[in-house]
Structures are given as structure tokens and as C-alpha cells.
Amino acid sequence: MSENKNVLIEFRHVDKEFDKPEEGMYKVVGDLNIQVRENEFLVLFGPGQCGKSTILNMIAGFEMPTAGEIICDGKAVDRPGPERGMVFQNTALFPWLTVMGNVEYGPKMQGVKKEERRRRAQKYIDLVGLQGFENSFPVKLSGGMQQRVGIARAYCNEPLVMLLDEPFGHLDAQTRYLMQDELTRIWQAEKRTVIFVTNNIEEAVYLADRILVLRNCPTGVKAEYEINLPRPRNYTDPEFLRLRREIDAVVDHTL
Amino acid sequence: MRAYEKNKRLILGAVGIFIFLCIWYAATKLTSLGKVMPDPVTVFGGFFHAFIQPIGTRTMTMHILISLRRMLIPYVFGGFFGVLVGVLMGWYKAADAIFMPYIQMLRPIPPIAWIPLSIIWFGFDEGSKYFLIFLACFFTIALTTYNGVHSVDETLVRASKMLGANDRQLFLTIVLPTTVPYIFSGLQVALGSAWATIVAAEMIRSSEGVGWLIVRGQDVGNMTQIMIGIVAIALTGLLITTLMRVLESKLCAWTVRGK
Numbered sequence: 001m002s003e004n005k006n007v008l009i010e011f012r013h014v015d016k017e018f019d020k021p022e023e024g025m026y027k028v029v030g031d032l033n034i035q036v037r038e039n040e041f042l043v044l045f046g047p048g049q050c051g052k053s054t055i056l057n058m059i060a061g062f063e064m065p066t067a068g069e070i071i072c073d074g075k076a077v078d079r080p081g082p083e084r085g086m087v088f089q090n091t092a093l094f095p096w097l098t099v100m101g102n103v104e105y106g107p108k109m110q111g112v113k114k115e116e117r118r119r120r121a122q123k124y125i126d127l128v129g130l131q132g133f134e135n136s137f138p139v140k141l142s143g144g145m146q147q148r149v150g151i152a153r154a155y156c157n158e159p160l161v162m163l164l165d166e167p168f169g170h171l172d173a174q175t176r177y178l179m180q181d182e183l184t185r186i187w188q189a190e191k192r193t194v195i196f197v198t199n200n201i202e203e204a205v206y207l208a209d210r211i212l213v214l215r216n217c218p219t220g221v222k223a224e225y226e227i228n229l230p231r232p233r234n235y236t237d238p239e240f241l242r243l244r245r246e247i248d249a250v251v252d253h254t255l
Numbered sequence: 256m257r258a259y260e261k262n263k264r265l266i267l268g269a270v271g272i273f274i275f276l277c278i279w280y281a282a283t284k285l286t287s288l289g290k291v292m293p294d295p296v297t298v299f300g301g302f303f304h305a306f307i308q309p310i311g312t313r314t315m316t317m318h319i320l321i322s323l324r325r326m327l328i329p330y331v332f333g334g335f336f337g338v339l340v341g342v343l344m345g346w347y348k349a350a351d352a353i354f355m356p357y358i359q360m361l362r363p364i365p366p367i368a369w370i371p372l373s374i375i376w377f378g379f380d381e382g383s384k385y386f387l388i389f390l391a392c393f394f395t396i397a398l399t400t401y402n403g404v405h406s407v408d409e410t411l412v413r414a415s416k417m418l419g420a421n422d423r424q425l426f427l428t429i430v431l432p433t434t435v436p437y438i439f440s441g442l443q444v445a446l447g448s449a450w451a452t453i454v455a456a457e458m459i460r461s462s463e464g465v466g467w468l469i470v471r472g473q474d475v476g477n478m479t480q481i482m483i484g485i486v487a488i489a490l491t492g493l494l495i496t497t498l499m500r501v502l503e504s505k506l507c508a509w510t511v512r513g514k
Binding site: 082093153 | 411413419420424428429432
């Protein structure tokens, strides 16, 4: 984390505590210092319930740090905003809107003219491979297709950073592999800073430029790995497997 | 056979009604039930005959239309104010604190209990009838709307804010659409109770309407007319709730289509 140029997001001594009714204050994040570089694919990897999603929610502005601050593009984060796009684990698509309606929602809220936002939405619908489904309602789509809509919707606001919170966690294994390939392809076509949260080590090594391994609560960075394997990656490549074993040995295993 | 599979529900329903009518007919002819209840042929015959031959001063068509009008005017008002108050209570905590106790207190009072007061306040004419029916639907619609506003999915709110919506846009694009199916189920239930209250409303002096058929039948001891009134309320009720359901499936396609 010594590299200082082109830092897009920075955590400065961030603490996060939740007030649990029975246990009192519960510290989820303790003195976290992270720097996220522009256009890198950063994976936050850690055991379940370790506070990964809380970190993402703080960048998104859904939750505020108890102490310290988060700087995004030179400004302290104090609320949600369109420059930080989120893809939710449960998709969070608007069920009463069609695919087109969901994808163009962001530009529409910001008053982009209909013709312009339709053109933009169409571009991202095409990018995620959903052409022909513009007028379908989300309930009609499979889980993988729904998450493609979620990705297109976040992309359509042309955010500085994409936050993905275990986006493929609910998908079956086959679809998950497919979506990992698709996400790599989309990211290579439309470079953005991506912060991707997962508890799946294979997914982490497959996608990341850099992996931050997080420890159990209160969470912080336990180890950091640069993944320099060429894309598309191969799950059975010896170097891939070696990295996988190495990271697996570091992570806190919990039941 | 395939036609049967497709229309199974309809066919079974029709067979069920036919069997019920047969039992009703047999019971009135073969047992002493006949002394206190007319048989179905007399009732339905009388019902359809009333479309040509007036009961009182009106034909059946007019009785039904007059009652429908009596119900629909206060129903529209009840719907409008119910949704308004429900949204206000759901969105503003202060409105919730102020209105909720009244709604919880007044809702359990049956419309019929308001008859004496409504006559004093609104007289014997249409006003008091409207008032009763308004009460029958207002509370239901207000409460279901309120529940709808409260059922908004927090992650959809987050998604909306993340995409750049302000508070007004959040309300219009997330809270209202979430609430619409709730409003519809409230309107559906309220339509049933408003129609069911028509008898109580027409107990206040009236000279026409399906409720009047029953009240008048009781006054003169005409059992058949009472039954005709019940049939008229039942069939009209079935018709309007079915129409409402069709309307709902058209307007809330996103919830219905998935099923």
C-alpha cells in the first residue's frame, strides 16, 4: 500500500461500531487504512460476517464510520451518490420497472433527456448481453440475467467506482463461473475502479488485480496480494492453484 | 379431457353450485324447511322477473343501479381520503402519532352503530347513507396504504439513493409503486365492506335499492322478497369484485405476471 499516485478512495483510520441491543457496542471495523487505486480491480476477501459488506456500505454512503473518514475523489463521503455505483447481492432491481426502466433509472433521476439516457442505457444493456430483453420485467429473468441488469444499471450512471457486494453469491456454480467471465469482459471493455466483496477464494483469485485478505471482527487488512496472472485466467493453472493455497493458509477460518 | 383440465376450477364451481341448488330445492320440498324458506326456483324466478315487473316503484336494474351509485360515491371519497391519510401516516412520523389512535379507536365500531348519529348529522336523505359507507371503507384503505408505505424494501431505497434520487424522486419512484398493490388490496376489501353496508345504509328511510328490498320484505313479511334482495346483493357483489380483480391484474402487472 505504498503506492500513492492515482489513489481514488482512501480509508483514514476508520472505525465502525454497531449498537447491539444485548451486547452493547460491537466493533466491526477497527482502524482500517486502505487505498484504492484508479481503475484497479480490488477484491475484499474474508470469512463470512467479518465486516466486508460494512466496508462497502461505508464507501457507498449507506453507513457512516464511527471514527475516521473515507475520501473518494478528494471529497469526504457523507451520503450515497451516483459517482459510487453499487451492485447488490440480492440484485435490488425495481420490480415494477422493465429492464430498460431499471437501467435508465439513474440518468433519469439526474434529469438526463429521454433520448440521451435511452441511448446510454441501450449501450450498457448491450454490453451485459441483454439485448432483446429491454421490455421484460425482472421477475421474468433468471438469477444470472437479473444480476446483469444490476451491473448495467450501476454502469449506466458512469460512476467512478463500482461496488459489488457478493453479487454472484446467490447463483448456482455454473452461472457463477459464467458471470465471472462476463464481469471480466465487461470490466476490460469499460474500465472502472471496481471493489468486489466475496467469501469465495477461487472467485477472488480469478477476478482480482489485488486482493485484501480481511480478518475477523473487528476487521482490518490481514494480508495483501497482487495477482499478476494474465486474463482470461485458468482455474487449474499451477500458479493460480499456488496462490489459492497460499491465501487459503492466511485467512481466518470460522464455522 | 384437456378442456376439463383447463377449466377445472370453473367446472367444479358450477357443479358445486348446481348440487347446492338441488339440495336447497329438495330440502324445501321434502322437509319442514319449506315453511320458513322459499325454494330456489321461486327466488331466482322472482329475481329475474323483477327485471321486467317492478318491486315497489322500480325494476331490479334500477334497484341495483341506485344502490351501486349510493355505494360508489362515498367509496371514491373513502378511497381518496384513505390513501391520502395512509400515505401521510406512513411517510410522516408526526401524522402517524396524531391520526393512528383515532383510526384504531374508530375502526372497530360497526357502521350500523353510527345510524342514529348519522341521521342527526346528515338527515334522512343520501347524506347519512354516504356517511355510513364512507366509514365502511375509509379505515381499511387508510390502514392498508399505511402498511404499504411501511413495507418499502430498504435495499430498494438504498439502490434509489445510490442512483442519485432525491427525497421527492424516492417517494414517487419507490414508495408509491411499492404501495400500489397494497392500495389495491385495500380497495378490494373495502369494496366488499362498502357493498355489504348497503343494507344498513338503506335501513335509513329509503324507497328503493337492494337493501330496501330486504328491509321492506321484513316489514311486510315477504320472505321471497328478502331472498331476492340477498341474491341481488350477492350477484352484484360477485360482479364488482371480479371487475376489480381484472382491473388490478392490468394495473399491477409486475406483481401478477410473476405468479
